[in-house]
Amino acid sequence: MKQRTTRKMNRTKWNLFLDLGLAAIFIVEMEEHFTGLPMHELLGLIFGAALILHIIMHWDWIVSITRTLFKMVVHESRLNYALNLALFVDLLVVTVTGVAISRTLGLNMQVSHGWQEIHIIASEFSLVLIGLHVAMHWKWIAINVEKYILSRLAIRRNTEVTHGTPQ
Numbered sequence: 001m002k003q004r005t006t007r008k009m010n011r012t013k014w015n016l017f018l019d020l021g022l023a024a025i026f027i028v029e030m031e032e033h034f035t036g037l038p039m040h041e042l043l044g045l046i047f048g049a050a051l052i053l054h055i056i057m058h059w060d061w062i063v064s065i066t067r068t069l070f071k072m073v074v075h076e077s078r079l080n081y082a083l084n085l086a087l088f089v090d091l092l093v094v095t096v097t098g099v100a101i102s103r104t105l106g107l108n109m110q111v112s113h114g115w116q117e118i119h120i121i122a123s124e125f126s127l128v129l130i131g132l133h134v135a136m137h138w139k140w141i142a143i144n145v146e147k148y149i150l151s152r153l154a155i156r157r158n159t160e161v162t163h164g165t166p167q
Contacts, residue, residue, distance in 0.1 A: 015057060016144045022050050026130060030123070038104040045105075048095045055088070080136055087129040093122040 025047045032040040065081050097119035100111045134141065
Protein backbone atom coordinates (compact mmCIF):
# COMPACT_ATOMS: atom_id res chain seq x y z
CA MET A 1 0.00 0.00 0.00
CA LYS A 2 1.39 3.37 -0.99
CA GLN A 3 1.75 5.89 1.81
CA ARG A 4 0.27 9.27 1.17
CA THR A 5 2.41 12.18 2.25
CA THR A 6 1.00 15.61 2.84
CA ARG A 7 2.97 18.81 3.02
CA LYS A 8 2.08 20.87 6.01
CA MET A 9 2.55 24.61 5.67
CA ASN A 10 4.45 25.92 8.66
CA ARG A 11 2.79 28.35 11.05
CA THR A 12 5.00 31.32 10.15
CA LYS A 13 4.29 30.92 6.45
CA TRP A 14 0.57 30.64 7.18
CA ASN A 15 0.71 33.81 9.30
CA LEU A 16 2.58 35.68 6.58
CA PHE A 17 0.10 34.83 3.83
CA LEU A 18 -2.88 35.51 6.09
CA ASP A 19 -1.39 38.88 7.07
CA LEU A 20 -0.69 39.77 3.44
CA GLY A 21 -4.29 38.83 2.57
CA LEU A 22 -5.60 40.99 5.42
CA ALA A 23 -3.43 43.88 4.23
CA ALA A 24 -4.67 43.56 0.65
CA ILE A 25 -8.32 43.44 1.71
CA PHE A 26 -7.79 46.37 4.09
CA ILE A 27 -6.24 48.53 1.36
CA VAL A 28 -9.12 47.82 -1.02
CA GLU A 29 -11.69 48.26 1.78
CA MET A 30 -10.46 51.74 2.65
CA GLU A 31 -11.76 53.06 -0.68
CA GLU A 32 -15.41 52.05 -1.01
CA HIS A 33 -15.72 53.73 -4.40
CA PHE A 34 -12.96 51.44 -5.71
CA THR A 35 -15.18 48.35 -5.49
CA GLY A 36 -18.69 49.71 -5.04
CA LEU A 37 -20.83 49.26 -1.96
CA PRO A 38 -21.86 45.58 -2.41
CA MET A 39 -18.25 44.41 -2.82
CA HIS A 40 -17.12 46.74 0.01
CA GLU A 41 -19.60 45.09 2.36
CA LEU A 42 -18.74 41.57 1.22
CA LEU A 43 -15.00 42.22 1.60
CA GLY A 44 -15.71 43.63 5.05
CA LEU A 45 -17.25 40.31 6.07
CA ILE A 46 -14.31 38.40 4.59
CA PHE A 47 -11.91 40.71 6.44
CA GLY A 48 -13.81 40.06 9.68
CA ALA A 49 -13.57 36.28 9.19
CA ALA A 50 -9.85 36.49 8.35
CA LEU A 51 -9.29 38.69 11.40
CA ILE A 52 -10.94 36.09 13.62
CA LEU A 53 -8.61 33.46 12.12
CA HIS A 54 -5.64 35.78 12.77
CA ILE A 55 -6.66 36.12 16.43
CA ILE A 56 -7.13 32.36 16.79
CA MET A 57 -3.66 31.75 15.34
CA HIS A 58 -2.16 34.17 17.89
CA TRP A 59 -4.30 33.09 20.83
CA ASP A 60 -1.40 31.49 22.75
CA TRP A 61 0.51 34.80 22.62
CA ILE A 62 -2.59 36.74 23.72
CA VAL A 63 -3.18 34.45 26.72
CA SER A 64 0.52 34.41 27.67
CA ILE A 65 0.95 38.18 27.59
CA THR A 66 -2.40 38.78 29.33
CA ARG A 67 -1.32 36.53 32.21
CA THR A 68 2.03 38.26 32.64
CA LEU A 69 1.07 41.81 31.66
CA PHE A 70 1.90 43.38 35.00
CA LYS A 71 4.83 41.13 35.82
CA MET A 72 8.31 41.27 34.30
CA VAL A 73 7.16 41.63 30.71
CA VAL A 74 9.41 43.43 28.26
CA HIS A 75 8.29 47.01 27.61
CA GLU A 76 7.84 46.36 23.89
CA SER A 77 5.46 43.47 24.63
CA ARG A 78 3.26 45.76 26.73
CA LEU A 79 3.19 48.37 23.97
CA ASN A 80 2.44 45.69 21.38
CA TYR A 81 -0.34 44.31 23.59
CA ALA A 82 -1.89 47.76 24.10
CA LEU A 83 -1.71 48.51 20.38
CA ASN A 84 -3.23 45.14 19.47
CA LEU A 85 -6.02 45.62 22.01
CA ALA A 86 -6.80 49.09 20.62
CA LEU A 87 -6.71 47.68 17.08
CA PHE A 88 -9.03 44.82 18.04
CA VAL A 89 -11.56 47.15 19.68
CA ASP A 90 -11.39 49.56 16.73
CA LEU A 91 -11.85 46.82 14.11
CA LEU A 92 -14.69 45.36 16.17
CA VAL A 93 -16.40 48.78 16.08
CA VAL A 94 -15.76 49.04 12.32
CA THR A 95 -17.22 45.57 11.74
CA VAL A 96 -20.28 45.97 13.97
CA THR A 97 -21.13 49.42 12.62
CA GLY A 98 -20.45 48.21 9.07
CA VAL A 99 -22.92 45.35 9.45
CA ALA A 100 -25.43 47.68 11.13
CA ILE A 101 -25.33 50.28 8.33
CA SER A 102 -25.20 47.74 5.52
CA ARG A 103 -27.48 48.47 2.61
CA THR A 104 -26.69 45.42 0.46
CA LEU A 105 -26.46 42.47 2.88
CA GLY A 106 -30.24 42.38 3.31
CA LEU A 107 -30.22 43.13 7.03
CA ASN A 108 -32.07 46.48 7.00
CA MET A 109 -31.27 47.33 10.62
CA GLN A 110 -32.55 50.92 10.33
CA VAL A 111 -29.89 52.51 12.57
CA SER A 112 -29.34 56.25 12.89
CA HIS A 113 -26.94 58.22 10.68
CA GLY A 114 -24.58 58.44 13.67
CA TRP A 115 -23.61 54.80 13.14
CA GLN A 116 -22.24 55.67 9.71
CA GLU A 117 -20.18 58.50 11.23
CA ILE A 118 -18.79 56.12 13.87
CA HIS A 119 -17.99 53.62 11.11
CA ILE A 120 -16.08 56.22 9.08
CA ILE A 121 -14.15 57.62 12.07
CA ALA A 122 -13.25 54.13 13.37
CA SER A 123 -12.18 53.09 9.84
CA GLU A 124 -9.89 56.09 9.52
CA PHE A 125 -8.46 55.45 13.00
CA SER A 126 -7.79 51.83 12.01
CA LEU A 127 -5.51 53.12 9.26
CA VAL A 128 -3.30 54.73 11.92
CA LEU A 129 -3.40 51.69 14.20
CA ILE A 130 -2.62 49.25 11.39
CA GLY A 131 0.25 51.47 10.27
CA LEU A 132 1.68 51.31 13.81
CA HIS A 133 1.05 47.55 13.94
CA VAL A 134 2.95 47.02 10.68
CA ALA A 135 5.77 49.28 11.90
CA MET A 136 6.14 47.29 15.13
CA HIS A 137 6.31 44.03 13.18
CA TRP A 138 8.30 45.30 10.19
CA LYS A 139 11.40 43.21 10.92
CA TRP A 140 9.31 40.01 11.06
CA ILE A 141 7.48 40.99 7.86
CA ALA A 142 10.69 41.79 5.96
CA ILE A 143 12.47 38.61 7.06
CA ASN A 144 9.55 36.36 6.16
CA VAL A 145 8.72 38.04 2.86
CA GLU A 146 12.36 37.53 1.90
CA LYS A 147 12.33 33.92 3.11
CA TYR A 148 9.01 32.73 1.67
CA ILE A 149 8.41 34.97 -1.33
CA LEU A 150 11.44 36.84 -2.68
CA SER A 151 13.94 34.00 -2.29
CA ARG A 152 11.55 31.60 -4.03
CA LEU A 153 11.04 34.06 -6.89
CA ALA A 154 14.83 34.39 -7.25
CA ILE A 155 15.25 30.60 -7.28
CA ARG A 156 12.50 30.27 -9.90
CA ARG A 157 14.07 33.02 -12.04
CA ASN A 158 17.53 31.40 -11.81
CA THR A 159 16.07 28.01 -12.74
CA GLU A 160 14.34 29.51 -15.77
CA VAL A 161 17.58 31.20 -16.89
CA THR A 162 19.71 28.06 -16.48
CA HIS A 163 17.19 25.85 -18.27
CA GLY A 164 16.67 28.33 -21.06
CA THR A 165 13.04 29.03 -20.30
CA PRO A 166 11.99 32.34 -21.88
CA GLN A 167 11.06 35.09 -19.44
